[in-house]
Amino acid sequence: MPRDAQAKDAPPRTFLIEPFDIMLHATETGVQALQTRFGNWLRTLTGPARFVCWQIPTTLDDKIAAVSQTARDTDNPQRARLLMEYRRHYELLQNAAEYQRALCGIALWSNENPRALAAGMGSAFDTPVTEAAWPGLFEGRYELRDAPFWHLAPVGRPGGRSVWAILTSYEFMPSVWNFFRPLASLLRLNFPLALAVDIPRTYDRNEGIDAVESIIAAYQVHLATIRGEDSRSVTRVADCRRALQEMNQGDALHLAQITIAVAAPDLETLKQRVHAVINETRAWFLLRQEVGELLARSVGFFAAKRTKEINIPQTTWPVTSRELALMLAPLGYRKLSTTDGILRGEAVGAAYPMFHDSWKDKRATHEIWVGVSGFGKTYLCNCYLSREYAENGIPFDLLEPMGHGRHIARAFGLPWHVLNAKNTTLNPLDPMFGTLIDQKSHSIRIIETVLGRPLSGGQRQNIERGLLGEALDILYRGFPDLNRVTPDLAPTCDTACDVLSGLGDKDHIKMTARDLADEIAGLCCGSGPWASFLNGQTNVDLARGGRRWIEPRVFSFHEMSEDPIMLAIAYTQVLSAIRRDSLLDEQPRIIAVDEVYRLMRHPALLDFLIEAAKTFRTRRKKLVAIDQQMSVFLEGKARMVFENSPIRVIFNQRQGMNVFQEDAAFQHLNQQHRDIIAALPRFHYVLDIQDEGLWYLYNRSSESEMERFRTT
Amino acid sequence: MAAEFKSHVLSRDEKGLMGIPFKRLLLSGVGGGLVYTLAKVVAADWSIPLAIAAGIACIFLTAPQGGIPRWQRLQYGMRGSLMLLAARSPDSASGSIARMLELPAELVVLDGGAIFAPAIITTEANLTEWVTFAQAEESDRNDGLVFVDTPLEVK
Numbered sequence: 089m090p091r092d093a094q095a096k097d098a099p100p101r102t103f104l105i106e107p108f109d110i111m112l113h114a115t116e117t118g119v120q121a122l123q124t125r126f127g128n129w130l131r132t133l134t135g136p137a138r139f140v141c142w143q144i145p146t147t148l149d150d151k152i153a154a155v156s157q158t159a160r161d162t163d164n165p166q167r168a169r170l171l172m173e174y175r176r177h178y179e180l181l182q183n184a185a186e187y188q189r190a191l192c193g194i195a196l197w198s199n200e201n202p203r204a205l206a207a208g209m210g211s212a213f214d215t216p217v218t219e220a221a222w223p224g225l226f227e228g229r230y231e232l233r234d235a236p237f238w239h240l241a242p243v244g245r246p247g248g249r250s251v252w253a254i255l256t257s258y259e260f261m262p263s264v265w266n267f268f269r270p271l272a273s274l275l276r277l278n279f280p281l282a283l284a285v286d287i288p289r290t291y292d293r294n295e296g297i298d299a300v301e302s303i304i305a306a307y308q309v310h311l312a313t314i315r316g317e318d319s320r321s322v323t324r325v326a327d328c329r330r331a332l333q334e335m336n337q338g339d340a341l342h343l344a345q346i347t348i349a350v351a352a353p354d355l356e357t358l359k360q361r362v363h364a365v366i367n368e369t370r371a372w373f374l375l376r377q378e379v380g381e382l383l384a385r386s387v388g389f390f391a392a393k394r395t396k397e398i399n400i401p402q403t404t405w406p407v408t409s410r411e412l413a414l415m416l417a418p419l420g421y422r423k424l425s426t427t428d429g430i431l432r433g434e435a436v437g438a439a440y441p442m443f444h445d446s447w448k449d450k451r452a453t454h455e456i457w458v459g460v461s462g463f464g465k466t467y468l469c470n471c472y473l474s475r476e477y478a479e480n481g482i483p484f485d486l487l488e489p490m491g492h493g494r495h496i497a498r499a500f501g502l503p504w505h506v507l508n509a510k511n512t513t514l515n516p517l518d519p520m521f522g523t524l525i526d527q528k529s530h531s532i533r534i535i536e537t538v539l540g541r542p543l544s545g546g547q548r549q550n551i552e553r554g555l556l557g558e559a560l561d562i563l564y565r566g567f568p569d570l571n572r573v574t575p576d577l578a579p580t581c582d583t584a585c586d587v588l589s590g591l592g593d594k595d596h597i598k599m600t601a602r603d604l605a606d607e608i609a610g611l612c613c614g615s616g617p618w619a620s621f622l623n624g625q626t627n628v629d630l631a632r633g634g635r636r637w638i639e640p641r642v643f644s645f646h647e648m649s650e651d652p653i654m655l656a657i658a659y660t661q662v663l664s665a666i667r668r669d670s671l672l673d674e675q676p677r678i679i680a681v682d683e684v685y686r687l688m689r690h691p692a693l694l695d696f697l698i699e700a701a702k703t704f705r706t707r708r709k710k711l712v713a714i715d716q717q718m719s720v721f722l723e724g725k726a727r728m729v730f731e732n733s734p735i736r737v738i739f740n741q742r743q744g745m746n747v748f749q750e751d752a753a754f755q756h757l758n759q760q761h762r763d764i765i766a767a768l769p770r771f772h773y774v775l776d777i778q779d780e781g782l783w784y785l786y787n788r789s790s791e792s793e794m795e796r797f798r799t800t
Numbered sequence: 801m802a803a804e805f806k807s808h809v810l811s812r813d814e815k816g817l818m819g820i821p822f823k824r825l826l827l828s829g830v831g832g833g834l835v836y837t838l839a840k841v842v843a844a845d846w847s848i849p850l851a852i853a854a855g856i857a858c859i860f861l862t863a864p865q866g867g868i869p870r871w872q873r874l875q876y877g878m879r880g881s882l883m884l885l886a887a888r889s890p891d892s893a894s895g896s897i898a899r900m901l902e903l904p905a906e907l908v909v910l911d912g913g914a915i916f917a918p919a920i921i922t923t924e925a926n927l928t929e930w931v932t933f934a935q936a937e938e939s940d941r942n943d944g945l946v947f948v949d950t951p952l953e954v955k
Contacts, residue, residue, distance in 0.1 A: 100919040123803075195919070224916030231909045234884055238877075243909060258867020266802035300809050310814045318815040320807075327806035341809075372805070376866025379873070380880015384907035392919035403867035406810045411803045 098135055098197045100392035102222050103206055105192040108215040110267055110420030111437035111784050112774075118760030119267050122420070126413035129212035131340045133290040138195040140390055141418035142223060142282045143275055146189040148182045148441070151427035155479060162481070166501060170478035170792075177790035178441075186278040187440055190423040193222045195392045213419060214756070215781060225282055225349055225390040226252060238379040239358060240387070250280065250351035253362050254386045255375040257346040258403035262323075263372050270372040271417040277368065279361050280351040285415045288395035288404060289343045296341035297332060304328045334408040342412050343404035346373060347389040376403075422783075430475045432775055433468075433785030442775070442783050446710065446735060447480065447676055454701055454732055456721055457714040459739020464771040465714055468737070468787045469680055470496045470797040472712075473640070476678060483640040483675075485666050487659070488682035491646035499796045502640055505628050507658050508647035513624040514657060516612075517563070518578045518631075519570040520664035527570055528560045530664060537656055537690075538611050538618060548600065555601045559588040571672070575626040582623055585609040621654055630665035638669055638677075645686075656690045663687075663696055670700075670709045679704070680712040685720050694725055701732035717744040722751055734778035740768040756782075820859060828858035883908050 113122045152175055159171035194217075196205055202219040210217040229243040230252070242249040271283065291299065307325045311318060335341055350365055352358035366375050378386045378400075388398035407415075422438065429445030446453040459465045466488075473496060476482040486493055497504035507514075516534040521527040532553060536543050543553040563579040564570065589605035592598035612622045629641065643662050648655050666679055679700070687693040697713070704711055713721070713729060718741060721730040730753070741748065748754045748762050757765075757776075764784060765774055775783040789797075816822035832855030839847035861871035879901075886898030887908040898905065931944035938944055 102919050221918035222916065224912045226912045228913075229909055229911050232880065232884060232907065234881055238880070240910065256867075258864075260805045262805060262807060264802045264804050303809060303812060306812055307814070310812075314815065321814055324807050324809070324813065328809045331806055331809045374867070376868075380876045380878075381883065381904065381907055382876050383880070384910060387910055387915055391916050393915075401868045401872060405808060407805070408803075411805055414803055 098199045100195050100197050100394070101202045101205060101219060102195045102392050103193060103202075103209060103217050104220040104222070105194060105209065105213060105419060106216040106781055107190055107192050107419050107422040108213070108781060109422050109435060109438065109784055110272075110417075111435070112764060112782055113267075113420070113758075113760050114437070115760050115763065118758070118763075121758060121760070122267065123410060123413045125212055125214070126416050127339065127409040129209065130287075130290075130342065130409040130412050131338060132208075133196075133287065133340065133342070135197040136289065136395060137197070137287040138389070138392075139285040139287075139416055139418075140193045140195070140222065140282060141275070142191045142193075142225070142390075143418075143423070144189045144280045145278055146187050146424055148178045148187065148424075148427060151443070152178050152182070154427075158479060158481075164481075167478055167481065170474065173790060173792040174475065174478055177792075180791075181434075181441055181788075185439060187424040188275075188278065189425065190275070190418065190421060191223065192419050193220075195222070197394065213416075214758075215419070216779065222390075222392065225387065226250070226351075232380070232384050234380070236355060237359065238377065238383050239355065240383065250353055251355060251358050253350050253358055254378045254383055254389075255348045255350065255362065255365060256378055256382075256386060256400070256403060257373045257405070258376050259374040260405045260407070261372055261374070262327075265372060265411065265414040267414060267417045267420055270369050271415065272421055274348075274365065274368050275418055275421055277361075277364060281361075281365070282349040282390055283418060284347040284349075284389040285412075286345045286347060286389055286395055286404070287342050287412065288345075288402075291341040291343075293335060293340060297335050300328050300331050300335070300341070304332075331406070331408055334410060339409040342407055342409065343402075344407050344412055344415060345402075345404040346375075346415065347386055348375065349387075349390060373405075422781075430472065430479060432472075433773070433783070434788040436772060436784045436786050441788075442785055444775075444777065444780075447482075447708070453735065454705065454711040454729075455713070455735040455737060456718075456730060456733040457712060457737040457739070458716065458718045458721075458741060458744075459737075459768075459773065460716055460741070460743060462770070463739040463768065464773070464787055465737075465739055466490070466492055466682065467771070467789070467797050468773070469682065469712065469714060470499075471787065471789050471793045473678060473680060474499060474793060474796075477640060480676070482678060483638060484678040484680060485640070486642045486680045486682070487645070487662060488643070488680075489645045489648075489686055490682070491644050493642040493644040495797050496640075497642040500640055502642055503629065505641065505643045506647050507628065507643060507645055507662070509621055509651070509654060511627075512658070513621060513627050514630075514661045515575065515578055515580055515624060515626045516622055516657065516661065517560070517580060517584060518575060518626050518661065518665075519564070519567070519573045520661070520668050522569075522571050522668070524561065524564055524570065527564060528557050531560055532556055534657055534660060535608060537653055537660070538622070539607060540653070551597065551600050552604045555588060555591050555597070555604060558591055559584055562587050571668070574631050578626070580623055580625070581608065581612040585613060618654060618657075622657070626661075628662070630662065636673075637675065652689070655686065656693060659687050659690070659693055660696070663693065663700070667696065667700055670704055671707055674708050676708045676710070678710045678712060680714065682714045684713040684715045688720065688726050698725060698728040698732075701729045705732070717741070717747075719744050719747045722747055722753070736774075736776040738765055738768075738774045738776065739772075740765070740770075742766045824859060824862050827862060828855040831855060831858040879903055 113119055155171050155175045159168045162168050194209065198205060206217045206219050226249065228249060230240045231243050233239055233241045240252040304325055307321050311321055348365055350361045352361050362377060369375060382400050385398050385400050424440040427443050429443040432442050432444050434441050457465055473484045473486065477484065486496060494504050517531055519527055520530055532543060535556060543549050543556065563584060567573050585605040585608050589602045591601040610616050611618055613619050645658060648658055670677060681687065687697060701711055720726060745762060745766050748757055748765060771787045773785055775785050814822040816825045832851040835854035836847050836851030839850040862869045865873045882894055882898045883903050883905060885894035887905060889895055927947035928949055931946050933939050933944040
């Protein structure tokens with residue numbers, strides 16, 4: 089039974105396909121793999137199919153207007169100034185480029201489940217495919233006109249609507265096609281056009297082979313009888329044999345035809361554009377400009393209408409699956425898609441700005457950034473935080489161990505919190521949790537860190553834990569609402585030791601309480617090694633203090649001594665304060681932690697990070713965890729953070745490529761992606777957004793960002 | 801990787817004469833012969849010139865233009881012009897001819913909304929056909945949420 093008969097009465101299913109970036113496959117083996125994947129999918133076609141790509145020139149006007157409007161609306165002069173700088177940046181980008189917006193779709197006439205079809209295409213093209221209606225080629229009513237040449241003109245007042253001409257392929261030249269020519273160069277023409285690759289028929293394998301073999305047989309008879317040379321027939325026989333060879337290797341034989349709709353604001357421009365398209369493609373395929381009835385009918389190629397119903401003379405060309413795969417090249421040319429969101433970089437190669445709005449719904453928005461030192465992570469982080477703050481008004485907390493936080497603090501006029509052993513006091517008894525039980529657990533955990541031993545696991549340790557808990561209970565009992573306790577009211581270590589030393593109803597318990605109090609006091613009070621750091625009122629701005637909105641904060645740990653306990657306590661207290669504030673409201677906020685490995689070394693902090701990744705999502709907080717190696721996030725419990733972070737920014741990873749090959753989380757990356765990641769130049773990165781796509785970007789920052797953050 | 805496109809592997813295009821493929825020469829020969837035979841009956845003296853003219857006309861009209869024979873392209877152009885004339889003045893002679901030839905007049909004006917309508921229209925649920933109950937016992941009291949077609953009048 090012929091393949092087409094199965095799909096004779098099948099309904100049309102239309103799909104929209106998210107174009108991907110062919111620069112992520114731009115190696116010899118990369119494009120070969122792509123062609124093989126596309127070809128393998130085309131081999132499975134059982135009924136008619138149609139691929140369409142719509143291309144519309146676009147601008148950053150919407151973005152510029154939105155930024156200007158926000159600048160007018162904000163009452164924060166600093167934000168307004170930043171916004172005007174970004175506006176200038178977008179204007180410069182726009183002046184230097186001609187942007188286009190592209191949309192791709194496929195129509196299949198099939199009785200199969202559309203979701204299954206979409207999933208199959210998604211896997212074959214490695215890009216999101218959704219069942220959706222196609223956009224119209226034009227809006228409103230159009231009429232046929234024959235003067236000065238055949239075209240479609242809007243009926244009534246044009247209202248900005250274009251005139252259209254349609255070109256249809258009728259002959260394919262014996263030339264070499266690849267993913268870059270001829271269709272990619274056609275799409276670089278900066279005017280609105282739509283391209284349809286119609287595949288009205290895919291031959292059953294045996295049927296196709298029989299058809300080609302019969303042509304060979306006929307030519308052989310002709311060549312045997314002819315006198316002299318007939319090079320065309322000889323070439324045709326050779327081509328037929330090549331087609332047979334490809335079909336015997338598994339390719340299918342398809343009938344394909346390309347239709348191009350060209351738009352212009354006026355007839356003179358339309359004529360020029362039609363000639364430009366014909367000339368651009370002349371070396372690969374010939375186009376005829378449709379006239380009369382054919383022009384009206386050929387509009388149907390841009391809708392889900394069967395080729396038979398369109399009913400124009402057949403000028404399809406037989407192509408094998410590997411050839412047809414190259415006609416899907418527009419899929420690899422992602423253009424400017426949306427201007428909603430924050431500028432995440434400029435696409436390498438195509439040079440369009442990539443915007444992404446990670447706040448549009450309540451999905452996890454956490455990010456993991458990895459890359460070896462000196463490749464631009466910190467610089468991009470500063471730029472990103474600056475853009476989110478300026479454009480969306482989203483504040484941030486930046487925790488970093490290198491001291492570069494001063495740049496962003498200076499840019500925003502923020503206090504720069506540098507934690508150090510000499511001048512900083514972080515009271516471990518500051519309330520960080522709203523409930524007494526959580527607060528006691530937190531304080532006990534810090535004291536355990538100070539003591540360097542757990543207060544559990546043995547009889548004495550359990551007694552000590554109970555006594556410490558009782559002391560804390562006494563200290564916190566006087567506060568009706570722990571969230572409202574300011575640093576000046578919070579109990580200090582020496583008070584806790586005093587209370588602790590007086591506890592116990594039996595002698596040996598009293599002795600244990602006193603011993604524990606002495607032990608804690610010896611370390612945290614008086615002239616103990618951490619007395620100045622822990623015993624006293626916290627002098628870093630960590631208190632909520634009834635504030636409705638907390639301005640961006642920058643915490644630098646570069647002056648902290650390498651004492652792991654002090655570092656752990658510092659991180660714990662800062663992160664606990666951030667966690668407490670983050671869970672109190674649903675205001676979007678970014679918590680960026682640079683060199684996150686320093687936290688992960690401490691099991692308690694790792695637990696905190698895991699909990700933060702899970703709970704922050706529900707409170708519209710974004711955690712940005714930054715480190716040098718991806719492997720840090722894939723080992724042990726740290727993997728929980730990784731799995732809760734759907735956005736990954738990958739800078740050069742030449743030292744740790746093994747995880748991208750071995751770990752199941754990176755199975756969506758192919759060898760070309762890995763090669764690119766291994767060789768990413770400075771300021772270049774791969775942005776991998778789960779279920780949305782993969783982008784190869786360059787951090788093209790604004791002049792003001794460069795001025796501000798270049799020393800990072 | 802790339803692919804070198806092949807010539808049309810499903811059609812025959814044997815060499816003919818003076819750049820004209822054999823199949824077109826064959827058609828013009830057959831056409832000329834047919835005209836010669838018919839003309840021999842009607843006007844014997846003119847049969848040879850008519851046959852030659854018919855042969856030349858066959859060659860000319862079957863020449864491919866944009867992948868389709870010239871006669872077909874001319875035909876589509878003329879049909880289109882007739883359609884336009886008929887649409888502009890339906891009562892004229894061209895309008896009558898267009899009606900007689902049953903030309904698709906609907907192609908003169910294209911409605912984007914109709915042509916590019918979604919392929920499969922999903923039927924939206926009519927909420928007025930449903931009564932929604934938050935609790936099972938509400939069904940005993942007919943106390944469900946009902947969507948109405950028009951706003952209720954306030955008395």
